[in-house]
Amino acid sequence: MSTPAPPSTLHVGGASPYDVVVGHGVADRLLGLLGEAPRRVAVVLTPSLRELAGPVLEALRSAYDVTELVVPDGEAAKTAETAAGCWEQLGAAGFTRSDAVVTFGGGATTDLGGFVAATWLRGVRVVHVPTTLLAMVDAAVGGKTGVNTAAGKNLVGSFHEPAGVLCDLSLLETLPRVDLVAGLGEVVKCGFIADERILELVEGTPPEELLAPGSPVLRELVERSVQVKVDVVVADLRETGGAGGHPGREALNYGHTMAHAIERAEGYTMRHGEAVAIGCVFVAELARRAGRLDDATADRHRSAFARVGLPVGYAGADYDTLRAAMAVDKKSRGDQLRFVVLEEVGRPVVLAGPEESHLRGAYETMRGAAS
Numbered sequence: 001m002s003t004p005a006p007p008s009t010l011h012v013g014g015a016s017p018y019d020v021v022v023g024h025g026v027a028d029r030l031l032g033l034l035g036e037a038p039r040r041v042a043v044v045l046t047p048s049l050r051e052l053a054g055p056v057l058e059a060l061r062s063a064y065d066v067t068e069l070v071v072p073d074g075e076a077a078k079t080a081e082t083a084a085g086c087w088e089q090l091g092a093a094g095f096t097r098s099d100a101v102v103t104f105g106g107g108a109t110t111d112l113g114g115f116v117a118a119t120w121l122r123g124v125r126v127v128h129v130p131t132t133l134l135a136m137v138d139a140a141v142g143g144k145t146g147v148n149t150a151a152g153k154n155l156v157g158s159f160h161e162p163a164g165v166l167c168d169l170s171l172l173e174t175l176p177r178v179d180l181v182a183g184l185g186e187v188v189k190c191g192f193i194a195d196e197r198i199l200e201l202v203e204g205t206p207p208e209e210l211l212a213p214g215s216p217v218l219r220e221l222v223e224r225s226v227q228v229k230v231d232v233v234v235a236d237l238r239e240t241g242g243a244g245g246h247p248g249r250e251a252l253n254y255g256h257t258m259a260h261a262i263e264r265a266e267g268y269t270m271r272h273g274e275a276v277a278i279g280c281v282f283v284a285e286l287a288r289r290a291g292r293l294d295d296a297t298a299d300r301h302r303s304a305f306a307r308v309g310l311p312v313g314y315a316g317a318d319y320d321t322l323r324a325a326m327a328v329d330k331k332s333r334g335d336q337l338r339f340v341v342l343e344e345v346g347r348p349v350v351l352a353g354p355e356e357s358h359l360r361g362a363y364e365t366m367r368g369a370a371s
Protein backbone atom coordinates (compact mmCIF):
# COMPACT_ATOMS: atom_id res chain seq x y z
CA MET A 1 0.00 0.00 0.00
CA SER A 2 1.39 3.40 -0.94
CA THR A 3 1.25 6.18 1.65
CA PRO A 4 -1.59 8.61 0.94
CA ALA A 5 -0.57 12.08 -0.22
CA PRO A 6 -0.53 14.75 2.53
CA PRO A 7 -3.80 16.63 3.11
CA SER A 8 -4.66 19.57 0.92
CA THR A 9 -6.27 22.77 2.09
CA LEU A 10 -8.74 24.75 0.03
CA HIS A 11 -9.28 28.23 1.40
CA VAL A 12 -12.72 29.83 1.28
CA GLY A 13 -12.31 33.59 1.35
CA GLY A 14 -14.90 36.23 2.20
CA ALA A 15 -16.25 37.89 5.32
CA SER A 16 -16.05 34.65 7.34
CA PRO A 17 -13.10 32.78 5.85
CA TYR A 18 -12.44 29.11 6.59
CA ASP A 19 -10.56 26.14 5.21
CA VAL A 20 -11.75 22.88 3.68
CA VAL A 21 -9.14 20.20 4.42
CA VAL A 22 -9.14 17.07 2.25
CA GLY A 23 -7.09 13.97 3.07
CA HIS A 24 -6.80 10.77 5.06
CA GLY A 25 -7.01 11.07 8.86
CA VAL A 26 -7.83 14.79 8.86
CA ALA A 27 -10.67 14.36 11.40
CA ASP A 28 -7.80 14.35 13.93
CA ARG A 29 -7.51 18.10 13.36
CA LEU A 30 -10.86 18.80 15.01
CA LEU A 31 -9.51 19.78 18.42
CA GLY A 32 -6.96 22.14 16.92
CA LEU A 33 -9.67 23.75 14.84
CA LEU A 34 -12.09 24.25 17.74
CA GLY A 35 -9.38 25.66 19.98
CA GLU A 36 -9.78 26.66 23.62
CA ALA A 37 -12.75 29.03 23.41
CA PRO A 38 -15.58 26.49 23.71
CA ARG A 39 -16.35 24.82 26.99
CA ARG A 40 -19.18 22.79 25.47
CA VAL A 41 -19.33 21.04 22.13
CA ALA A 42 -22.53 19.56 20.69
CA VAL A 43 -22.03 16.76 18.18
CA VAL A 44 -24.87 16.21 15.70
CA LEU A 45 -24.89 12.61 14.45
CA THR A 46 -27.16 9.68 13.64
CA PRO A 47 -27.42 6.43 15.65
CA SER A 48 -25.92 4.45 12.74
CA LEU A 49 -22.70 6.49 12.78
CA ARG A 50 -21.95 6.45 16.53
CA GLU A 51 -19.37 3.70 16.15
CA LEU A 52 -17.61 5.44 13.26
CA ALA A 53 -17.66 8.65 15.32
CA GLY A 54 -16.04 6.88 18.32
CA PRO A 55 -12.52 8.35 17.98
CA VAL A 56 -13.91 11.85 17.29
CA LEU A 57 -16.19 11.70 20.33
CA GLU A 58 -13.39 10.39 22.53
CA ALA A 59 -11.02 13.16 21.46
CA LEU A 60 -13.70 15.80 22.03
CA ARG A 61 -14.51 14.42 25.49
CA SER A 62 -10.89 14.82 26.50
CA ALA A 63 -11.19 18.59 26.02
CA TYR A 64 -14.87 19.67 26.28
CA ASP A 65 -18.25 18.92 27.84
CA VAL A 66 -19.80 16.96 24.99
CA THR A 67 -23.53 16.78 24.25
CA GLU A 68 -24.55 14.26 21.61
CA LEU A 69 -27.47 15.49 19.50
CA VAL A 70 -28.62 12.18 18.04
CA VAL A 71 -30.89 12.79 15.05
CA PRO A 72 -32.72 10.47 12.62
CA ASP A 73 -30.84 8.96 9.74
CA GLY A 74 -30.98 10.59 6.30
CA GLU A 75 -33.62 13.03 5.09
CA ALA A 76 -35.88 12.26 8.09
CA ALA A 77 -33.58 14.51 10.17
CA LYS A 78 -34.35 17.59 8.10
CA THR A 79 -37.48 18.72 9.93
CA ALA A 80 -38.38 21.67 12.13
CA GLU A 81 -39.26 19.14 14.85
CA THR A 82 -35.76 17.63 14.88
CA ALA A 83 -34.23 21.11 14.99
CA ALA A 84 -36.53 22.00 17.91
CA GLY A 85 -35.40 18.87 19.77
CA CYS A 86 -31.78 19.96 19.31
CA TRP A 87 -32.57 23.47 20.57
CA GLU A 88 -34.14 21.91 23.71
CA GLN A 89 -30.96 19.94 24.37
CA LEU A 90 -28.70 22.93 23.79
CA GLY A 91 -30.79 24.92 26.24
CA ALA A 92 -30.60 22.14 28.84
CA ALA A 93 -26.81 21.96 28.41
CA GLY A 94 -26.45 25.75 28.93
CA PHE A 95 -24.89 26.15 25.50
CA THR A 96 -23.44 29.68 25.07
CA ARG A 97 -22.12 31.75 22.19
CA SER A 98 -18.53 30.66 22.85
CA ASP A 99 -19.52 26.99 22.53
CA ALA A 100 -19.50 25.08 19.24
CA VAL A 101 -21.44 22.57 17.16
CA VAL A 102 -19.77 19.73 15.26
CA THR A 103 -21.68 17.79 12.62
CA PHE A 104 -20.57 14.25 11.80
CA GLY A 105 -22.47 12.61 8.95
CA GLY A 106 -23.88 12.90 5.47
CA GLY A 107 -25.45 15.94 3.88
CA ALA A 108 -28.73 15.53 5.73
CA THR A 109 -26.87 15.74 9.05
CA THR A 110 -24.70 18.69 7.99
CA ASP A 111 -27.79 20.55 6.67
CA LEU A 112 -29.75 19.99 9.89
CA GLY A 113 -26.78 20.54 12.22
CA GLY A 114 -25.74 23.63 10.29
CA PHE A 115 -29.29 24.99 10.65
CA VAL A 116 -29.30 24.33 14.41
CA ALA A 117 -25.95 26.14 14.71
CA ALA A 118 -27.22 29.01 12.55
CA THR A 119 -30.30 29.53 14.69
CA TRP A 120 -29.16 28.81 18.25
CA LEU A 121 -28.47 32.20 19.90
CA ARG A 122 -28.73 33.56 16.30
CA GLY A 123 -25.59 31.72 15.31
CA VAL A 124 -22.79 29.74 16.96
CA ARG A 125 -19.66 28.21 15.46
CA VAL A 126 -20.05 24.99 13.50
CA VAL A 127 -17.41 22.63 12.13
CA HIS A 128 -18.48 19.97 9.64
CA VAL A 129 -16.96 16.50 9.46
CA PRO A 130 -18.74 15.12 6.38
CA THR A 131 -18.81 11.33 6.10
CA THR A 132 -20.35 10.84 2.64
CA LEU A 133 -18.83 11.74 -0.70
CA LEU A 134 -21.78 14.02 -1.40
CA ALA A 135 -21.37 15.93 1.86
CA MET A 136 -17.61 16.30 1.27
CA VAL A 137 -17.92 17.69 -2.24
CA ASP A 138 -21.04 19.77 -1.68
CA ALA A 139 -23.28 19.84 1.41
CA ALA A 140 -20.64 20.68 4.04
CA VAL A 141 -19.12 23.51 1.99
CA GLY A 142 -20.62 26.92 1.32
CA GLY A 143 -22.87 27.54 4.31
CA LYS A 144 -26.32 26.57 2.96
CA THR A 145 -28.28 24.96 5.79
CA GLY A 146 -31.90 23.93 6.01
CA VAL A 147 -34.84 21.68 6.65
CA ASN A 148 -37.81 20.54 4.57
CA THR A 149 -41.49 21.43 5.00
CA ALA A 150 -44.63 19.76 3.70
CA ALA A 151 -44.49 22.11 0.71
CA GLY A 152 -41.03 21.05 -0.41
CA LYS A 153 -37.33 20.53 0.03
CA ASN A 154 -35.00 22.93 1.91
CA LEU A 155 -37.71 25.57 2.13
CA VAL A 156 -36.56 26.81 5.56
CA GLY A 157 -32.94 27.58 6.25
CA SER A 158 -30.20 30.12 6.32
CA PHE A 159 -26.70 30.83 5.09
CA HIS A 160 -24.30 30.06 7.92
CA GLU A 161 -20.69 29.43 7.03
CA PRO A 162 -18.77 26.81 8.95
CA ALA A 163 -15.57 27.58 10.85
CA GLY A 164 -13.97 24.67 9.02
CA VAL A 165 -14.68 21.51 7.04
CA LEU A 166 -12.66 18.32 7.52
CA CYS A 167 -13.10 15.90 4.60
CA ASP A 168 -11.51 12.73 5.96
CA LEU A 169 -11.41 10.34 3.02
CA SER A 170 -10.80 7.39 5.37
CA LEU A 171 -14.39 7.79 6.60
CA LEU A 172 -15.61 6.77 3.14
CA GLU A 173 -14.39 3.20 3.68
CA THR A 174 -17.65 2.20 5.38
CA LEU A 175 -19.93 4.12 3.02
CA PRO A 176 -22.14 1.79 0.95
CA ARG A 177 -21.28 1.79 -2.75
CA VAL A 178 -24.73 3.12 -3.67
CA ASP A 179 -24.08 6.22 -1.55
CA LEU A 180 -20.64 6.71 -3.07
CA VAL A 181 -22.22 6.55 -6.52
CA ALA A 182 -24.86 9.07 -5.42
CA GLY A 183 -22.08 11.47 -4.39
CA LEU A 184 -20.74 11.31 -7.93
CA GLY A 185 -24.01 12.92 -9.05
CA GLU A 186 -22.85 16.26 -7.59
CA VAL A 187 -19.28 15.65 -8.81
CA VAL A 188 -20.41 15.18 -12.42
CA LYS A 189 -22.70 18.23 -12.03
CA CYS A 190 -19.60 20.28 -11.11
CA GLY A 191 -17.89 18.94 -14.23
CA PHE A 192 -20.69 20.20 -16.45
CA ILE A 193 -21.06 23.64 -14.87
CA ALA A 194 -17.42 24.55 -14.37
CA ASP A 195 -14.61 22.01 -14.75
CA GLU A 196 -14.47 19.81 -17.84
CA ARG A 197 -11.43 17.96 -16.43
CA ILE A 198 -13.86 16.34 -13.95
CA LEU A 199 -15.81 14.92 -16.90
CA GLU A 200 -12.63 13.69 -18.56
CA LEU A 201 -11.58 11.92 -15.35
CA VAL A 202 -15.02 10.31 -14.98
CA GLU A 203 -15.13 9.31 -18.64
CA GLY A 204 -11.55 8.04 -18.70
CA THR A 205 -11.34 6.05 -15.46
CA PRO A 206 -12.82 2.60 -14.84
CA PRO A 207 -15.75 3.06 -12.41
CA GLU A 208 -14.15 0.59 -9.94
CA GLU A 209 -11.14 2.87 -9.63
CA LEU A 210 -13.28 5.97 -9.27
CA LEU A 211 -15.17 4.39 -6.41
CA ALA A 212 -12.25 3.14 -4.30
CA PRO A 213 -11.95 5.35 -1.18
CA GLY A 214 -8.12 5.29 -1.39
CA SER A 215 -8.02 6.11 -5.09
CA PRO A 216 -6.03 9.17 -6.17
CA VAL A 217 -8.63 9.83 -8.88
CA LEU A 218 -11.44 9.98 -6.33
CA ARG A 219 -9.36 12.36 -4.27
CA GLU A 220 -8.72 14.58 -7.29
CA LEU A 221 -12.46 14.56 -8.02
CA VAL A 222 -13.19 15.63 -4.43
CA GLU A 223 -10.65 18.45 -4.57
CA ARG A 224 -11.81 19.67 -7.97
CA SER A 225 -15.49 19.60 -6.98
CA VAL A 226 -14.82 21.45 -3.73
CA GLN A 227 -12.84 24.03 -5.71
CA VAL A 228 -15.78 24.53 -8.10
CA LYS A 229 -18.08 25.13 -5.15
CA VAL A 230 -15.61 27.40 -3.36
CA ASP A 231 -15.11 29.58 -6.45
CA VAL A 232 -18.87 30.02 -6.81
CA VAL A 233 -19.70 30.74 -3.16
CA VAL A 234 -16.83 33.17 -2.73
CA ALA A 235 -18.29 35.18 -5.61
CA ASP A 236 -21.96 34.94 -4.55
CA LEU A 237 -22.46 33.49 -1.07
CA ARG A 238 -26.11 34.50 -0.71
CA GLU A 239 -27.24 33.62 -4.21
CA THR A 240 -27.98 37.19 -5.20
CA GLY A 241 -26.68 36.72 -8.75
CA GLY A 242 -23.57 36.63 -10.86
CA ALA A 243 -21.92 38.92 -13.36
CA GLY A 244 -21.58 38.81 -17.14
CA GLY A 245 -24.48 36.40 -17.67
CA HIS A 246 -23.21 33.85 -15.11
CA PRO A 247 -26.03 32.82 -12.75
CA GLY A 248 -23.80 33.14 -9.66
CA ARG A 249 -24.54 30.65 -6.90
CA GLU A 250 -27.64 29.42 -8.73
CA ALA A 251 -25.20 27.59 -11.04
CA LEU A 252 -24.68 25.05 -8.23
CA ASN A 253 -28.40 24.37 -8.47
CA TYR A 254 -27.94 22.88 -11.95
CA GLY A 255 -30.37 19.97 -12.33
CA HIS A 256 -31.95 20.64 -8.93
CA THR A 257 -35.30 22.08 -10.07
CA MET A 258 -36.42 18.67 -11.33
CA ALA A 259 -34.29 16.76 -8.77
CA HIS A 260 -36.05 18.31 -5.79
CA ALA A 261 -39.47 17.81 -7.43
CA ILE A 262 -38.71 14.09 -7.90
CA GLU A 263 -37.39 13.73 -4.34
CA ARG A 264 -40.57 15.26 -3.00
CA ALA A 265 -42.79 13.11 -5.25
CA GLU A 266 -40.92 10.02 -4.02
CA GLY A 267 -41.36 10.98 -0.34
CA TYR A 268 -37.57 11.55 -0.06
CA THR A 269 -36.80 7.86 -0.58
CA MET A 270 -34.61 8.52 -3.61
CA ARG A 271 -31.02 9.58 -2.91
CA HIS A 272 -30.34 13.26 -3.59
CA GLY A 273 -27.36 12.51 -5.85
CA GLU A 274 -29.46 10.12 -7.95
CA ALA A 275 -32.19 12.73 -8.35
CA VAL A 276 -29.55 15.32 -9.31
CA ALA A 277 -28.29 13.01 -12.09
CA ILE A 278 -31.82 12.68 -13.50
CA GLY A 279 -32.41 16.42 -13.07
CA CYS A 280 -29.24 17.34 -14.95
CA VAL A 281 -30.13 15.03 -17.84
CA PHE A 282 -33.65 16.51 -17.86
CA VAL A 283 -32.46 20.11 -17.95
CA ALA A 284 -29.89 19.33 -20.65
CA GLU A 285 -32.74 17.97 -22.76
CA LEU A 286 -34.80 21.08 -21.96
CA ALA A 287 -31.90 23.29 -23.06
CA ARG A 288 -31.51 21.24 -26.24
CA ARG A 289 -35.20 21.64 -27.08
CA ALA A 290 -34.98 25.38 -26.32
CA GLY A 291 -32.14 25.67 -28.84
CA ARG A 292 -29.56 26.54 -26.17
CA LEU A 293 -27.50 23.33 -26.07
CA ASP A 294 -26.17 21.10 -28.86
CA ASP A 295 -27.19 17.44 -29.21
CA ALA A 296 -23.73 16.08 -28.39
CA THR A 297 -23.48 17.85 -25.03
CA ALA A 298 -27.01 16.78 -24.10
CA ASP A 299 -26.04 13.17 -24.96
CA ARG A 300 -22.83 13.55 -22.98
CA HIS A 301 -24.98 14.15 -19.88
CA ARG A 302 -26.68 10.77 -20.36
CA SER A 303 -23.43 8.92 -20.91
CA ALA A 304 -21.43 10.55 -18.09
CA PHE A 305 -24.03 9.92 -15.37
CA ALA A 306 -24.90 6.44 -16.66
CA ARG A 307 -21.22 5.46 -16.81
CA VAL A 308 -20.91 5.66 -13.02
CA GLY A 309 -24.19 3.84 -12.43
CA LEU A 310 -26.50 6.81 -11.87
CA PRO A 311 -30.07 6.90 -13.19
CA VAL A 312 -30.78 9.10 -16.22
CA GLY A 313 -34.56 8.66 -16.47
CA TYR A 314 -37.61 8.67 -14.22
CA ALA A 315 -41.19 7.54 -14.76
CA GLY A 316 -42.66 7.69 -11.23
CA ALA A 317 -44.75 10.85 -10.99
CA ASP A 318 -46.87 12.47 -13.68
CA TYR A 319 -46.06 15.75 -15.38
CA ASP A 320 -48.56 17.88 -13.44
CA THR A 321 -47.25 16.66 -10.07
CA LEU A 322 -43.65 17.47 -10.97
CA ARG A 323 -44.59 20.78 -12.62
CA ALA A 324 -46.39 21.88 -9.42
CA ALA A 325 -43.46 20.82 -7.24
CA MET A 326 -40.99 22.70 -9.46
CA ALA A 327 -43.02 25.88 -8.94
CA VAL A 328 -41.86 26.14 -5.29
CA ASP A 329 -38.19 25.98 -6.29
CA LYS A 330 -36.25 28.92 -4.85
CA LYS A 331 -35.23 30.04 -8.31
CA SER A 332 -38.87 30.66 -9.27
CA ARG A 333 -40.07 34.25 -9.44
CA GLY A 334 -43.83 34.76 -9.22
CA ASP A 335 -45.45 32.26 -11.59
CA GLN A 336 -42.32 31.91 -13.68
CA LEU A 337 -40.10 28.85 -13.52
CA ARG A 338 -36.38 29.55 -13.88
CA PHE A 339 -33.80 26.90 -14.72
CA VAL A 340 -30.04 26.91 -14.86
CA VAL A 341 -29.14 25.55 -18.31
CA LEU A 342 -25.86 25.18 -20.14
CA GLU A 343 -24.96 26.82 -23.42
CA GLU A 344 -21.86 24.63 -23.42
CA VAL A 345 -19.82 22.78 -20.82
CA GLY A 346 -18.69 25.35 -18.27
CA ARG A 347 -21.12 28.06 -19.47
CA PRO A 348 -24.24 28.06 -17.26
CA VAL A 349 -26.97 30.66 -17.84
CA VAL A 350 -30.52 31.15 -16.58
CA LEU A 351 -33.46 30.09 -18.75
CA ALA A 352 -36.56 31.92 -17.44
CA GLY A 353 -40.08 30.88 -18.38
CA PRO A 354 -39.33 28.02 -20.79
CA GLU A 355 -42.06 27.05 -23.25
CA GLU A 356 -44.48 24.55 -21.78
CA SER A 357 -44.07 22.32 -24.84
CA HIS A 358 -40.31 22.12 -24.22
CA LEU A 359 -40.90 21.23 -20.56
CA ARG A 360 -43.39 18.53 -21.50
CA GLY A 361 -41.10 17.22 -24.22
CA ALA A 362 -38.14 16.97 -21.84
CA TYR A 363 -40.41 15.26 -19.31
CA GLU A 364 -41.46 12.66 -21.92
CA THR A 365 -37.82 12.02 -22.82
CA MET A 366 -37.01 11.57 -19.10
CA ARG A 367 -39.92 9.10 -18.83
CA GLY A 368 -38.74 7.19 -21.85
CA ALA A 369 -35.22 6.85 -20.42
CA ALA A 370 -36.43 5.25 -17.17
CA SER A 371 -35.13 1.72 -16.79
Ligand SMILES: NC(=O)c1ccc[n+]([C@@H]2O[C@H](COP(=O)([O-])OP(=O)(O)OC[C@H]3O[C@@H](n4cnc5c(N)ncnc54)[C@H](O)[C@@H]3O)[C@@H](O)[C@H]2O)c1
Pocket: 046, 048, 049, 052, 073, 074, 075, 078, 105, 106, 107, 108, 109, 111, 131, 132, 133, 134, 135, 138, 139, 140, 141, 142, 143, 144, 145, 154, 171, 172, 173, 174, 175, 176, 179, 182, 183, 271, 272, 273
Ligand atom coordinates in the same frame (compact mmCIF):
# COMPACT_ATOMS: atom_id res chain seq x y z
N1 LIG B 1 -26.28 22.46 1.92
C1 LIG B 1 -25.87 22.15 0.73
O1 LIG B 1 -25.21 22.93 0.04
C2 LIG B 1 -26.20 20.80 0.16
C3 LIG B 1 -25.57 20.37 -1.00
C4 LIG B 1 -25.86 19.12 -1.50
C5 LIG B 1 -26.76 18.30 -0.83
N2 LIG B 1 -27.35 18.74 0.30
C6 LIG B 1 -28.25 17.85 1.05
O2 LIG B 1 -27.53 16.70 1.45
C7 LIG B 1 -28.44 15.62 1.64
C8 LIG B 1 -27.90 14.36 0.98
O3 LIG B 1 -26.70 14.03 1.60
P1 LIG B 1 -26.08 12.55 1.49
O4 LIG B 1 -26.13 12.09 0.10
O5 LIG B 1 -24.81 12.60 2.21
O6 LIG B 1 -27.16 11.67 2.24
P2 LIG B 1 -27.42 11.30 3.78
O7 LIG B 1 -26.95 12.36 4.69
O8 LIG B 1 -28.84 10.90 3.85
O9 LIG B 1 -26.49 10.03 3.99
C9 LIG B 1 -26.70 8.90 3.19
C10 LIG B 1 -26.60 7.61 4.03
O10 LIG B 1 -25.25 7.31 4.30
C11 LIG B 1 -25.09 6.93 5.67
N3 LIG B 1 -23.69 7.25 5.99
C12 LIG B 1 -23.16 8.47 6.05
N4 LIG B 1 -21.83 8.39 6.21
C13 LIG B 1 -21.52 7.08 6.25
C14 LIG B 1 -20.31 6.36 6.38
N5 LIG B 1 -19.13 6.97 6.38
N6 LIG B 1 -20.37 5.02 6.43
C15 LIG B 1 -21.57 4.37 6.34
N7 LIG B 1 -22.75 4.99 6.19
C16 LIG B 1 -22.71 6.34 6.14
C17 LIG B 1 -26.13 7.74 6.37
O11 LIG B 1 -26.41 7.19 7.61
C18 LIG B 1 -27.29 7.67 5.37
O12 LIG B 1 -28.02 6.50 5.55
C19 LIG B 1 -29.76 16.06 1.05
O13 LIG B 1 -30.64 16.40 2.09
C20 LIG B 1 -29.39 17.29 0.24
O14 LIG B 1 -30.46 18.19 0.12
C21 LIG B 1 -27.09 19.95 0.81
Ligand SMILES: O=C(O)C(=O)C[C@@H](O)[C@H](O)[C@H](O)COP(=O)(O)O
Pocket: 138, 142, 144, 153, 154, 186, 249, 250, 252, 253, 254, 256, 330
Ligand atom coordinates in the same frame (compact mmCIF):
# COMPACT_ATOMS: atom_id res chain seq x y z
O1 LIG C 1 -24.83 25.20 -2.56
C1 LIG C 1 -25.70 25.49 -3.39
O2 LIG C 1 -26.03 26.65 -3.62
C2 LIG C 1 -26.40 24.42 -4.13
O3 LIG C 1 -27.36 24.68 -4.83
C3 LIG C 1 -25.85 23.03 -4.00
C4 LIG C 1 -26.89 21.95 -4.18
O4 LIG C 1 -26.18 20.78 -4.58
C5 LIG C 1 -27.63 21.58 -2.89
O5 LIG C 1 -28.42 20.45 -3.11
C6 LIG C 1 -28.44 22.69 -2.24
O6 LIG C 1 -28.86 22.29 -0.96
C7 LIG C 1 -29.67 23.04 -3.01
O7 LIG C 1 -30.08 24.29 -2.56
P1 LIG C 1 -31.57 24.86 -2.65
O8 LIG C 1 -31.36 26.31 -2.49
O9 LIG C 1 -32.14 24.47 -3.96
O10 LIG C 1 -32.31 24.25 -1.53
Ligand SMILES: [Zn+2]
Pocket: 138, 186, 256, 272, 276
Ligand atom coordinates in the same frame (compact mmCIF):
# COMPACT_ATOMS: atom_id res chain seq x y z
ZN1 LIG D 1 -27.46 19.08 -4.48
